[in-house]
Amino acid sequence: MRDSLVKAAFQLFLDRGFEQTTIDDIVALAGVGRRSFFRYFPSKEDVVFPDHEGCLVEMTEYLRDAPADGDPVQQVCEAARLVLRMYAADPLFSVQRYRLTREVPGLRAHELSVVWRYELALAEHLRERGAGRADGALRADVVAAAVVAAHNHALRTWLRADGEGDVQAAMNEALGYVARAFSDTAEPRDASADAGGAASVSGGGVRGENPDEEVVVLLARKGTPLWRVVRDVEDALGGS
Amino acid sequence: MRDSLVKAAFQLFLDRGFEQTTIDDIVALAGVGRRSFFRYFPSKEDVVFPDHEGCLVEMTEYLRDAPADGDPVQQVCEAARLVLRMYAADPLFSVQRYRLTREVPGLRAHELSVVWRYELALAEHLRERGAGRADGALRADVVAAAVVAAHNHALRTWLRADGEGDVQAAMNEALGYVARAFSDTAEPRDASADAGGAASVSGGGVRGENPDEEVVVLLARKGTPLWRVVRDVEDALGGS
Structure with a gap:
């Protein structure tokens, strides 16, 4: 019914x-x-968004059951994919709804409320799992918003193109961008790549006779977010 | 009237x-x-949000007039501060409105629409000024969302504390967090200390077959001031 x-x-x-x-x-x-x-x-x-309540429940359960030793940023990226899966399950319906939502301001407002609840669920998870960090609450809000924006960017681009094109690839790119900027651990990549962080710092790699002349060697992929390089360099330089 | x-x-x-x-x-x-x-x-x-239309106009004009050679991320951070300024101009009114908005779902939805329009204005500026980048549109959406989330985090924390505390300092921290993650240019630094670089960066020192995997190698003495390392790393990473 x-x-x-x-x-x-x-x-x-x-x-x-x-x-x-x-x-x-x-x-x-x-x-x-x-x-x-x-x-x-x-x-x-x-009735325009019949599956969002169910998806929100699914997302909440997914995050609740996510491994405690996993990367919370990766976990919320995965949780966001549940929303995409819902849209991709019925492309025609999703495209029709997208057009309708563009045309009716009330629906747009309703959709913003729905999106906001997803964002809150992601932020709550990040807050809980990043509880030890001094900037945990700020970071949780920023990362949740960034993940939602990246998800919606890929989703909307696909909907605007009438559901044509490889939305999974676009979603990987979009969420990968956020994961690179904020993830604690490496972004998803080939199994052949190393298991360390995106920036790898070898403190004291070269050591002179004078400890003050100790040298730090840093290797970082281009595109690594500056804050992460800074954090790693800071650790290696020892509070300069 | x-x-x-x-x-x-x-x-x-x-x-x-x-x-x-x-x-x-x-x-x-x-x-x-x-x-x-x-x-x-x-x-x-x-009537609950009487100043938002004016603030949105002010923000749009501010961004339109922003220097073409400036850092777009810093510019949208500054634009977000216009919203804070509006709230901080009348703390009592802002705190009362915050409480009201928490209690009335319809007002919450209205506020989300207002915030969405700010976010669109910031994203449009980032898209225009970062037009040359392949990932420009994605980046614009993600950065705009992150700036809005950081701004709202600082603002809401202050409103929840009944307008007590140093909201400017909290805002600096919040926007600084986003700027560090996404900004194209360096943070403000000590101009007097701008002589030769103690840190030596070799951009593209190791290059894989995939340009995305280009690696930066940095050598720095321990004790090198962090700002100088950051500047050099930043130059080498080139718009992370």
Whole structure:
């Protein structure tokens, strides 16, 4: 019944517009009673995003069960992919909804609320798992926002292109960009690559007779975020 | 008249609640006609955020006039400070509004729309000024989201503490965190110490077959001032 309500609603939204469609129209087309609608959806806006509540639950459970010794940034990137999976499961529906959401300001506002709840879930996970860091709460908010923005960038680009193109590859690139900027451990990469951080510092690699002349050797991939290089250099230089 | 409408509205919102206050109540208390209300505010929600439209205009103008050779990331950080300035100009009002917004879901949704428009303005600037980069559009979205999240983190922490504490210092820390992660140019540094480089960086010292894997090799004496290492690393990493 839930599915037939969604189907009926979208048919009407596309035919005559979201504002011009009433809940009575929807239940009439679906052949069910008005009360049935409200059993599944609190409002007309919610029927446009029928799977987000379920996805949010799935995301929360995924993060709750994520290994304690894993990289929290990688974990929230993986959690964001659950949202993409939901969109990619039905490209036509996703593209139609995207167009509808562009046209109706109320739906855009509703979507922002949904996205905000995903962002809160990611930030909470980062806060919990990064509890030991002095800047943990700030970092959690910034990284969650960056992950959501990267996810939405790849998703929207794909939706704007009518669901054509390799959205998985675009998502890998987008989330990889954030992971490189913020991840505690290495970004996803070939198994052949090394297991260390993106910047590798060898403190005291060359040592002169005078300890003050001790030399630090640093190797960093181009594109490594500056803050990470700085952190590693700082550790190696010893609080200069 | 605009100010007296805002003042009357807030008095009623705080006394009897946002939902329980009608526009008729507001205009009656302010001693003006209903049409005057709608001359200034499209809806009851908008009277809660009376300065955001003006701030958005100010932000857009600030970014439009920003020097073409400046660092776009620093520029959007400065633009975000315009929002803080608006909040800090009237701490009591800002704290009251913050509490109201927490309590009324409709206001929270309205606020998300406002924040989204700031984020779009920042992203557009970053896209325009970083047009040459292959990942320019992705980067623009991610950096704009990170700047907004950092700004809101500092702002909300201050509002939750009833406007007590040094919000400027917290904002500097929050925006500095994002700037370090994404900025193209160096942090402010000590001009007097700008002589020869104690750190020696060899950009592209080791080059893999994939340009993404290009590696930077740095040699630095222990005890080298961190700022100098950072400057040299930054030059070599080239826009991480």
